[in-house]
Amino acid sequence: MKYKIGKRRSVISRLVLSTVVALSLSACGSGGSGDTPSTPTVQNITYEALPNFLTVNEGEVVRLSLNTKGSGASELKFKWTVRYLNQDISFSGQGTDTISFIAPDVDSQGTVQVSVDLEAGQSKQTFGFQNQYASLNIKDLNTSVVPTIPAQELGEEVSQIDTSVLIAGSTWIETHQSNFRINQADNSYNMVDLTLIRSFVVNGAEQNLQTVSTDYCGFNDLKSIKLNESVLETECPTGVRTTQLFQQESRFSIVQKCDGDIVGLSTFKKKSSEQVSSLGSLNLSFQNYSDIQTKEVCGVIATTHVKAYSASNQEVTSTDSTAIRLLSQQEGSDFELRFAFNDTTNGLLVSLNRFFDENNTAAILSAAYPELNASSESGMLTLDLQNTTSHINGEFYFTVTKTTGSEEEVEGEFTLILE
Secondary structure, three states, X not given: OOOOHHHHHHHHHHHHHOOOOOOOOOOOOOOOOOOOOOOOOOOOEEOOOOOOEEEEEOOOEEEEEOOOEEOOXXXXXXXXXXXXOOEEOOOEOOEOOEEEEEOOOOOOEEEXXXXXXXXXXXXXXXXXXXXXXXXXXXXXXOOOOOOOOOHHHHOEEEOOOOHHHOOOOOEEEEEEEEEEEEEOOOOOEEEEEEEEEEEEEXXXXXXXXXXXXXXXXXXXXXXXXXXXXXXXXXXXXXXXXXXXXXXXXXXXXXXXXXXXXXXXXXXXXXXXXXXXXXXXXXXXXXXXXXXXXXXXXXXXXXEEEEEEEOOOOOEEEEEEEEEEEEEEEEOOEEEEEEEEEOOOOOOOEEEOOOOOOOOOEEEEEEOOOHHHOOEEEEEEEEEOXXXXXXXXXXXXXXXXXXXXXXXXXXXXXXXXXXX
């Protein structure tokens, strides 16, 4: 199984579209007759409440409206306040039911507070209207989601990676992080954070060519990598993509930028100067086959976190998904156990029953017993609450239907450590 960006985006898009909902907050108020019949019927109005929370980009034109309607609505006068960091922000439309302003520049992120009330004297004559308040989360367009490690830990910026650290036979852990946006036809969009962690053994390195020949766990056809580019390519549809290299004693990083903003980070960290064949353990019991109990295990972990936004930049939902591959041997041949589920690595209980969630599966790939190559029909995966994206413990049981038509019950536990 290869983790290709195009395929991954398609899967994520289908997942998020099923859970995205359009949220709208509205309220209306109306009043009865007042004490003074000669007063114009300004009370007979309806209005739309301000959204409680809204996310916009810095520099974006923000328009907020009560959309008042009804007899006498045009005679109402509203008093607005717009503040950021306890300072007033200039806006247009004071006195009316609609204002607009430019979202301020922020560092990392900021919040603008908006409130509106009827001007003094009118509130006593108009019934049903409630003071409105809104919080606007201002997104810093110059802040990227990755890297997650502090910039000072990247090391010294270099023009080339010193490949002398890539000793033949040494074991390395490779972590890729990228963030990208998926636009939908209705102008809503999904923001996806992706992390892929895997291991490889160095076979050799070329300083001048900046290439490394590799032996990857789970990626038999990936025989080499180029150190001046990320293995997981990131798109830059609106500008120029650039690459920076950073290195310290036993780690180096490749940073990809789009218009100066970080959109991808690949970090390579030495696990050992020797080949490491044990990156975890697998204890697995079959109903009709010999058990597997081994520490000769390597693996791959991929996680995604997706936030879905409406066309008005309001976050409406989020979701997580995880894929785990455990590779070992069975009867002297390649054996692989896979898990895929819509949750985090410490999500506790994951149903492997297709009736409840067809996306949650366990699967076996056995070269020794190809009749076992099937996905789970039912079962459960229990995850440790202390799990991280690079250190996972799990217990499981599930049932597969073999190609012969009979069922096979499988249970066990595993540990995978990629750090």
